[in-house]
Amino acid sequence: RKEVEQDPGPFNVPEGATVAFNCTYSNSASQSFFWYRQDCRKEPKLLMSVYSSGNEDGRFTAQLNRASQYISLLIRDSKLSDSATYLCVVNFASGYSTLTFGKGTMLLVSP
Amino acid sequence: DGGITQSPKYLFRKEGQNVTLSCEQNLNHDAMYWYRQDPGQGLRLIYYSQIVNDFQKGDIAEGYSVSREKKESFPLTVTSAQKNPTAFYLCASSLDRNNYGYTFGSGTRLTVV
Numbered sequence A: 001r002k003e004v005e006q007d008p009g010p011f012n013v014p015e016g017a018t019v020a021f022n023c024t025y026s027n028s029a030s031q032s033f034f035w036y037r038q039d040c041r042k043e044p045k046l047l048m049s050v051y052s053s054g055n056e057d058g059r060f061t062a063q064l065n066r067a068s069q070y071i072s073l074l075i076r077d078s079k080l081s082d083s084a085t086y087l088c089v090v091n092f093a094s095g096y097s098t099l100t101f102g103k104g105t106m107l108l109v110s111p
Numbered sequence B: 001d002g003g004i005t006q007s008p009k010y011l012f013r014k015e016g017q018n019v020t021l022s023c024e025q026n027l028n029h030d031a032m033y034w035y036r037q038d039p040g041q042g043l044r045l046i047y048y049s050q051i052v053n054d055f056q057k058g059d060i061a062e063g064y065s066v067s068r069e070k071k072e073s074f075p076l077t078v079t080s081a082q083k084n085p086t087a088f089y090l091c092a093s094s095l096d097r098n099n100y101g102y103t104f105g106s107g108t109r110l111t112v113v
Helices: none
Strands: A004-006 A011-014 A019-025 A032-038 A044-050 A055-057 A060-065 A070-075 A084-091 A099-101 A105-110 B004-007 B010-013 B019-025 B031-037 B043-051 B054-057 B064-066 B076-078 B087-094 B108-112
Touching: A004 A084, A011 A019, A019 A084, A019 A105, A032 A060, A032 A070, A044 A055, A044 A060, A070 A084, B004 B087, B010 B019, B019 B031, B019 B087, B019 B108, B043 B064, B076 B087
Parallel strands: A011 A105, B010 B108
Antiparallel strands: A004 A019, A019 A070, A032 A044, A032 A084, A055 A060, A060 A070, A084 A099, A084 A105, B004 B019, B019 B076, B031 B043, B031 B087, B043 B054, B064 B076, B087 B108
């Protein structure tokens, strides 16, 4: 069964805070992993891919733990504009397949 | 600019009507997808197509139909058999290998009146 689990939140943090989200997935053979951001009533947009060695993009750091089957997203120095829902996304197979989306974790950054 | 366009942005359907949602992409992507999102819920896959003239059912295909006559276009018809069609519908496309993730259209909000 293909499942991606996330804490729905909301996570309420002040500006400048560091916040981390985790996501667990059901299949150890999963091939590729992503974090998407979705603003209220908008389409999801790719935030970053998640690589086995971990990767960083500015204030955002993504990590993958294959042994424990979880993915994390760390946001440093939170901005008001980071307020959104963050979707954990997994490709459970290689080559042609479809992505499975978690239900998302809501982040609210306050002044 | 390359992108994926969905229309209309808002759509109202009467009970018993079929309606068709448009999705067009100029990214030269091979694969296209339709998802449905309900409030507070994740995205659920309706149909997907990896090449022209071929498509596969997703997790919630009942009450929906699609066609893929052109690489650029993947319209979704919501039929009267779909009992609860009010939702946010998202179309996406991807390169032939899924390791690059999807590009989404801006979505269509369908409401039954």
